[in-house]
Amino acid sequence: MEEVKTVREPLFHMVKRGNITLLKRLGIYAGAIVAGILLTSILCVVASSDKSNPLEMFSSMFSGVFGTERRFWTFLRDTALLLGISLALLPAFKMKFWNLGANGQVLMGCLVTIACMRNLGGKIPDAGIIAIMTVASVLAGAAWAVIPAIFKAFFKTNETLFTLMMNYVAQGLVVYMITVWAPSGSGSLSPEVYGRLPNIGNGYLLTIIVSAILTVFMFFYLSRSKHGYELSVVGESENTARYVGINVKKVVIRTLILSGAMCGLMGLLIGGSINYTVSSEIVNNMGFTGIMASWLAKFNPLVLIGTCGLITFISKGMGQVRQDFGFYNDAIGNVVLGIIYFFIIGCEFFITYKLIFRKKNKTDFTAIENSTQKGKGGNE
Amino acid sequence: MERQVALELKNICKYFPGKVMANKNVNLTLYKGEILSLLGENGSGKTTLMNTISGIYAPDEGQIFIDGKEVVIKSPKDAYLYKIGMIHQHFKLVDIFSAAENIILGVKEKGSLKNVNTRVREIAERYGFDIDPKKKIYEMSVSEKQTVEIIKVLYRGADILILDEPTAVLTPQETEKLFAVLRKMKEDGKSIIIITHKLNEVLAISDRVSILRKGEYVGTVDTAKTNQKDLTEMMVGKKVELKIDRPKTEFDRPLLEIRNLCINSDDGNVAIDDASFYIRGGEILGVAGIAGCGQKELCEAIAGLRPIKSGLIMHKGENIIGLPPRTIIEKGVSMSFIPEDRLGMGLAPSFSITDNMMLKTYGEGKGPFVDRKSARERANALIKRLEIVTPSSETPVRKLSGGNVQKVLVGREIEAGPNVIITAYPVRGLDINSSYVIYDILNEQKKKGTGVLFIGEDLDVMLALCDKIMVLCHGKVMGIVHAEKTTKEQLGLMMTGSLDLTEEKKDKNLGFAKDSNLTEEEWKSEEERQEKEATDGRS
C-alpha cells in the first residue's frame, strides 16, 4: 500500500446549490455571453490582417444587422425562421426526444413545396397550388419526423442517430430531384414563378407573422394544454407516465407529428415565400442551430425569441465582420458561435454548483442554516 | 485496561445546500475490536456521517483521527489507504462484472485473476461465506451481493468496516448468519460500525451504541446497560408510543380476487408463479418477501402496467385483465410503488405539488386545457391536512424531504377515493413520526372499508399493522397467515422457501375466498374465456 501523501485539505470542493435567484442566474448568463464575445473578438483581431481593434468587430456586427433597412428586415425574417424551427423542436425536447432531424424535416417541406410549384404551376390557379403545397409540405415534414418516432416508441430505437441520418437521406433526395428537374447538370434550379406565397406588406412579414402565431400557440400548448402536460410527464419519467395511464407511444408519435409538421411549415416558407427554389444546403443548418437555441431557452417559447435573436444577430453580424475583416470565408461565424455556445453551456455549472474554498476561519453554520430554512421545504 | 482507539471523529459538520445541516458537531469514538451501532432515525445523518469517513462527502468542518493521527480523507481511495471499508446500503457493484472482477476493481496489485479467486476463497472460508467468484452480479441474490461487498472490503485489508443498514434486505435467518460473521471479524480484531434503526438488532450485536438525532450527536451508551425504551427516547427525542394500531373492522366481501396468476419479469423469467389470494374491504393484507421475489411485477400486473401470462384478476367480480391502466384507475384501484430512489414512480420530481396532484386526473373536464386551478386547491387542502412542509403548492416535489414527498404521493392516492389501495414500501426511508402518519392514513382507509395490499420490508411493522400476511418466495405463495397467529421466525423461514404452508393443505386452496363474488361455474367460464382470448391473441 502506498503512503498517503498529503494531509492538507483540497483547495476547494464543489457542492450543489439549493436555490438561485433569478437575478443571479441572469447575471451568470450575461457574464458568459459577454466573456464569449470578448474572447471571440480578440481571436478575430488576431486572425485578421486588416484590423487591430477588437471593438471594430462590434461595429461591424451592428452594421451587418442594423446597417440598412434591408439588413434589419433580413435579420428579423431570419430570426423568425430560426424561431419557427426552434419552436418545432421544443415539444420534442421537452419530452426528452432528441430530434436532430429538423434540417431534414424542413428540407422535405421545402422540397415538396417546390415540387408542387413546378408540377402544378400554370395548370391550376395559384390559390390551388398554395393550398396543396401547404398541406403537402406539412405532411412531408411530419412524415420525416414520425418515422423515427414510431420506431422509438415501439422498439426504443436510438432517435438521435436515426433523425440525424434522415437529414442526409433528405439531402440525397433533394440532390436526386434536382438532377431529375435540371438534367443539364448545373445542379441548381431556377426560381419558380407560379404558386408563390403572397407578400404581406413586404417580402419579410409573412414569415415573421407565422412565427409569431406559432410562438403564442406553442406557449399555450406547452404550459396549459393537456397534450403539453402529457408530454412533459413523459419527458420527466416514462415510468410515471405509464403508471398514471398515459399512453406513452401515442404521446411520442403525436408530439413528433406536431414537431415535424411545424418544420414542414417552415420549409414551405423557405421554398414558397423566400427562395422559390430548393437546394441541399438551403436550410442553412438551422435545424442544428435551433437545437442550441431551444436548449439555451430552457424550453420556454418566450425566452426562445431572445436566444434566436442572439444567435441570428451573431451569424448575420459575423457575415459583415467577414467582409470587413477580410476573412476568406464565412466559417468564422461558426467558430464564434461555437465558442459562445461553450461559454453559455459551461456557465450553467455555476448555476447548479458552487465552489467552497478552503477557509481559515470557521464558518457560522447556524447563520447559513437559519437563512436556508426560511422558505425551505422540510428537512432530512 | 485502556482500550485502543481505532477511529475518532471530532465536531464533524456537513451541510447540504437547500437542506438543513446533515451533521452538526458530531463526535464519535470507535475502539479496536468492537462493534459499534450507529443508531438514528431515517434522515438523522447516519449515512452522511459514514460517507464522510469513507471519502464520498467532504466534511465542511471537523477532524478525523485514525490511530490517534489526524487525517484528511479526500476520496474513497484515501479511505482505503487508511484501511477503512464501507458496505453501502445500495451496493456499489458493477452488474455485468463477475464477483472477482468487482473485488479487484481499483486494487493496485499485480497478479492474475486466478490468484484473486484463491484469495477470495481463503477469505470466504475464514469467515464462513459461500461465494462463486465467477458468478456475474446480475445473476446474484441480494444476500450474495452483500457477501461480495463484504469480501471486497476485506480483500483490501480493511480494519475498520462500516455497514450501512446491512439487514434491511435480509431475512431473519440471513441476518443471524451475517451477525455470526461480524462476531468472527471482531474476534479477529477488526473494528466495525453498523448503521441501523432496528433496536433489537442493536441490542443483539453491538458492544456500544452511538445515537444521532436530526444530524446531532446525542450520546453513546454501553449496550449492556440500556434497553429498547431508553434507546428509542434518545433516538426520537421524546417518549413515543411504539405501537402501531390495528383497528378492528368488519371485513366485507372480497374486493379483489386473484386466482392462479402467473407473470413474467422483464427478462422473461417467472416473476409470479400461480398465485391466488384475495383482499376484502376493510382489511390490510401484507405481502412479505425478500427483494425481487415478484412484488413489483405483482403490483404492476394488478395496475394493468404489465401483461400477465395466465390467471384471473377480478375486481368486484369483474375481470380487469387487459384493461388499460387508466380504466383500472377509474374503477378505484390505486397503486403506489415507492422504488429505492423513492422518486421514480408515481411522481414527477421536477413538477410542482399542484402538477403532481393532476397526474391521474388531468384528463377530466372538457376542452384541450388542463384545470390547474382546482388542482391547486386540492394541493393546498392536502398540504394542510397532512401537514406537508413546503413553501407553497408550486414548489417542485424534488425539493421536499422524503417524508413530505411520500405524503404527497399517498395523499393524492387517498384523495381519489379508491376502493383498493396497493401500496409498496410506503414508509421507505421515513422517520418514525412520518411513518406513523402513513400508517394512520392506511388505517383510516381500512376503517372506511377500503381493501389494502401492503408490501413492506419491515416484518415487525407488518406483524403489527396487517390483518393477514402473504409470503412470497421466488414468486410462489408460501402461505397466507393471520398476523396475530404467526411469528417473525416463521415468516423468515417462509421467505427463504424453507417452510411452505401450502404443501400441508394441498387439498384446499386458501387463496380462494369462500364467499367469492363469483360462483365456481362463473370462475370456470371466465377462465375459459381468458384462455380462449389468449390463444386467439397468439394466433
Next chain:
Amino acid sequence: MFVSLITGAIPLAAVFLFGCVGEIITEKSGHLNLGIPGIMCSGTAGGCLGAYLCVSTFGNHVSWLVLVLISVALAFLFAAVVGGIYGFLTVSLRCNQNITGLALTTFGVGFTQFFIDNFVDRDYLYRASRIINRGLSFAGDLGWFGEIFLSYGILVYVAIAIAVVTSIFLKKTKTGLRLRSIGENPATADAAGINVTAYKYSAILIGSGIAGLGGFYYIMGYLGGSWENASTIEALGWLSVALVIFTLWRPNLSILGSFIFAVLYILAFKITGISFSQMSLLKILPYVVTIIVLIFTSIFGSKNVQPPAALGLNYFREDR
C-alpha cells in the same frame, strides 16, 4: 471492379475505424460524444498543418517518417485539444453531453474550414499525400494479394492495430476493466478508489485524438490531398458514431463494420454505367443502411450488447 471496390473502400474504412474506435473509447467512460464529427475535422486541420509545414520546410524530398510522425502528432494533438473542450465541459463542469457535443461539432467544422483556408497552402497537401500514402514497395510484386492487403499507406494498418489493441485493452487488462466499470457505474468505481475524473479525461482525450486521425486520413489517404470542405467530414463523423451501435461497442467488430460502411459509401462511385441521378440516389445508401441497422439492433439487441449503463450521465460524487 471487385478489386477496385475493395482497394477503394479500405482507405475509407480506416477513416470510419479511427472515428468509431475513438468514440468507443469515449463511450466506455460513460460519455456520449456527439462532437466526434467536429473532432475529426479538427484532426484534419492539425494533420494538414503538419503536412503543409513539413513539405514547405523540407521540400518534396522530406523523409516519409518525419512527415508521418509530425502530421499524425499534430492531427492527434488538435483533435485531443478540441476533445478537451468537451471533456472540460462535461467532466469538470458536468454540462449536458448531447448539447456540448453538438456545439463542439458546430465549432469544429467552422474552425477547420477557417483554419485550413487561412493557414494551410493546399498545393502542398497533394505532395504530402503522395508521400504519406506510399505502400510497401514490394506490394506490386504480389499481384492481387499485394494490391488488396498491402498497397495502402501506413495509417490503414495503424487504424487496424489501434482497433485490435483497444479490443484487448478493454477485455483483458485491469486498466480496461476500470475504464469499463466507470462507464457502467461511476459511483462504484469511485468507491473502489478509482480516479474517475482522470480516467474520463484520458478516455475522452485519447478517443478524440484517435478520431482526429480519421479526419486527417480522409483528406490525405482517401482524397489524396484534395481539400473540399469540412461538412463531408462531418457526415463521415456521424456515420462513425452510428457505427459504434452497429458494432455493439466492440473495437474488433468495428474493423468489419467500417469496411461494410466504406463499401456502401463508395458503391455509387464504383458502379459503372449508371446515370448521374441514379448515382445520387445510391449515395443515400449508407445512411439508409445505418437506419436499418439501428432498427435491427434495437429490436434484436440482447442484454449483453447494451451500451455502457451510465452512458450520457454525468457523475458527481455527492449526488444522492
